[in-house]
Amino acid sequence: xxxxLLLPEPWTSQGWKVxxxxxxxxxxxxxxxxxxxxxxxxxxxxxxxxxxxPPGRDVPEEIVSNVRDNLAALVTAWDTLHPSNVVKSPEPExxxxxxxxxxxxxxxxxxx
Amino acid sequence: MNxxxxxxxHRQDIDTPLRxxxxxxxxxxDAVHRACSEHRRGAVWIAPRADLFRLLLGRPSTPTRDQRxxxxxxxxxQQYAFLxxxxxxxxxxxxxxxxxxxxxxxxxxxxxxxDELFVAGAVDEDDGVVTLYRGNLEPLVVPLDWFKPSGxxxxxxxxxxxxxxxxxxxxxxxxxxxxxxxxxxxxxKYRTRAKARLLEQDKSFGGALRRLRIxxxxxxxxxxxxxxxxxxxxxxxxxxxxxxxxxxKLAKRLGVKPEEISTY
Numbered sequence: 001x002x003x004x005l006l007l008p009e010p011w012t013s014q015g016w017k018v019x020x021x022x023x024x025x026x027x028x029x030x031x032x033x034x035x036x037x038x039x040x041x042x043x044x045x046x047x048x049x050x051x052x053x054p055p056g057r058d059v060p061e062e063i064v065s066n067v068r069d070n071l072a073a074l075v076t077a078w079d080t081l082h083p084s085n086v087v088k089s090p091e092p093e094x095x096x097x098x099x100x101x102x103x104x105x106x107x108x109x110x111x112x
Numbered sequence: 113m114n115x116x117x118x119x120x121x122h123r124q125d126i127d128t129p130l131r132x133x134x135x136x137x138x139x140x141x142d143a144v145h146r147a148c149s150e151h152r153r154g155a156v157w158i159a160p161r162a163d164l165f166r167l168l169l170g171r172p173s174t175p176t177r178d179q180r181x182x183x184x185x186x187x188x189x190q191q192y193a194f195l196x197x198x199x200x201x202x203x204x205x206x207x208x209x210x211x212x213x214x215x216x217x218x219x220x221x222x223x224x225x226x227d228e229l230f231v232a233g234a235v236d237e238d239d240g241v242v243t244l245y246r247g248n249l250e251p252l253v254v255p256l257d258w259f260k261p262s263g264x265x266x267x268x269x270x271x272x273x274x275x276x277x278x279x280x281x282x283x284x285x286x287x288x289x290x291x292x293x294x295x296x297x298x299x300x301k302y303r304t305r306a307k308a309r310l311l312e313q314d315k316s317f318g319g320a321l322r323r324l325r326i327x328x329x330x331x332x333x334x335x336x337x338x339x340x341x342x343x344x345x346x347x348x349x350x351x352x353x354x355x356x357x358x359x360x361k362l363a364k365r366l367g368v369k370p371e372e373i374s375t376y
Contacts, residue, residue, distance in 0.1 A: 001262075001264060001266050001286045001287070001288075002288040017277070019288075021281070021288050021289055021290040021293065022262035022264075022266060022287050022288050022289060023259060023260075023262070023287075023288070023289035023290060023293045023294070024290055024292075024293050025290065025292050025293045025296045025306075025327075026296070026322075026323035026324065026325075026326035026327040026376070027310070027323065032280070032290060032292075034277060034278070034280055036216075036219060036278050037216075037219050037220050037223050037229060037278040037279065037280075039280050039292075048311070049311065050310060050311060050312075051309045051310060051311060052309050052310075052311055053309055079263075080263050080264060081262050081263045081264060082262075082263055083263045084326055084329055084330070084331060085326045
């Protein structure tokens, strides 16, 4: 079941929605803000818009603030729905990659 | 660039949503023939009423290349057969095809990015597929088993299929998939455009590998013959260009050709 953030009025009545889907794209974790046929994606890591288009300035500031104020709950919802792409990426402890010893380049001798 | 939209209608029948299409209006047989000549490469046709199909009679019997038709009324079987000779794609109004509400559907068709939204679809449970129609009426066929249960365990219910949210959502009961996710996984051209729109883009091979792995629902340890730490290192960019053998193993597990990984 998707996770939907309830927006305050008048935004809900006007048709604005904020949602995390059961199936999302593989980019970084985000919420989708939608108004009629237009949609914007907001990163759950940075709180910034993911895409150039449509321009983020077209989303009312109050909606953007609402998303950022509820980031913790949205992160929890995303991580529950998408355990293979969590907001804070767990990585196995990286092996220490030993530095390759510097080797002197041999000058090729010219044969005359 | 979008294909033109042609509205098969009389002017007095055009309401506000139809007017918003800014379509070429053809309400006479001559106008239909002119439109066919001008748009031989392809067009999206909208027919609010089935009775106006008689205007299509007398068109050259050889179909022009890429005409697609959206009908806003029911079709008789004989009409369907006749229209099939002229249109590559027909999206009818029948109980098997679930569509957006009329107002939403027309608003999507009027959008410049209509090909990135769905207006209708039909599930075929026998063949295990769902056919989704984009706003330019191009069909996209997706296997039903691509829609995996979500992290909460909710499964798609094909019997309760809908296209909703102005074409942004494909719904199967309580389960919802974003249109973007579906197109990203199944349309390489869309994927290229979507990546170009990102404000911050990880263009590395590792980033593409990670996106594809997530798309396939795989974990770092799901690659036989490659340790999870090695996969993580590749994704982080610690390994710029994996060995050909490693690439082959990655590609095989991901179900793509090695050269396709970087397109994700």
